[in-house]
Amino acid sequence: MSKKEKFYTVWKGNRPGVYAKWSDCKKAITGYKGAQYKSFMSFADAKKAYNGIYDDYKGKKTSKPTLSKEELLKIGKPNYNSISVDAASSGNPGIMEYRGVDTKTKKELFKQGPFEQGTNNIGEFLALVHGLAFLKKQNSNRILYTDSRTAMSWIRKKNCNTKLKENSKNKAVFVLIRRAIDWLKTNSYKTTIVKWETKAWGEIPADFGRK
Numbered sequence: 710m711s712k713k714e715k716f717y718t719v720w721k722g723n724r725p726g727v728y729a730k731w732s733d734c735k736k737a738i739t740g741y742k743g744a745q746y747k748s749f750m751s752f753a754d755a756k757k758a759y760n761g762i763y764d765d766y767k768g769k770k771t772s773k774p775t776l777s778k779e780e781l782l783k784i785g786k787p788n789y790n791s792i793s794v795d796a797a798s799s800g801n802p803g804i805m806e807y808r809g810v811d812t813k814t815k816k817e818l819f820k821q822g823p824f825e826q827g828t829n830n831i832g833e834f835l836a837l838v839h840g841l842a843f844l845k846k847q848n849s850n851r852i853l854y855t856d857s858r859t860a861m862s863w864i865r866k867k868n869c870n871t872k873l874k875e876n877s878k879n880k881a882v883f884v885l886i887r888r889a890i891d892w893l894k895t896n897s898y899k900t901t902i903v904k905w906e907t908k909a910w911g912e913i914p915a916d917f918g919r920k
Contacts, residue, residue: 795915796832833860
């Protein structure tokens, strides 16, 4: 997902190269049959891959930044008595969707979208509120994971501080935003929202895999 710093290598596409934004990578591969591309955590890795061949990288998991043993011990393991939420947006704004999954099994628990126009931050916010409502309805003691600090901040403020303006394309999204804000202001909840430690654990289980 685009909110994390990644670099994209395109071996075959409309414009092969190395890109720093998913939106640019998407333009380079859209409509190209048999496009070959992959994401990397650093520019150096992406450039090295570009100078190689796709078959050497196809199917390999993207490497994560290395943490020391002390840092890994301090962070610990994920709490699997939880659900994880995430969003994806093809462009900013662009086509947006979000979902929630069981952290351990990755079984999809809910999903909304794709919507014609939205942003990743909006999707992350809506996913968190949906997760809170989902767990409250089940009277569940599970925690809620997100990899978005922005969405966590919006939840605390009980407001969606997006700069996106409402229009005919995103009307359905703004209906959900207003509904989510109203839910936050009229409901209490005991669910603990926790930041997913991507550097230690890899991509959040709800990730859409748009890499």
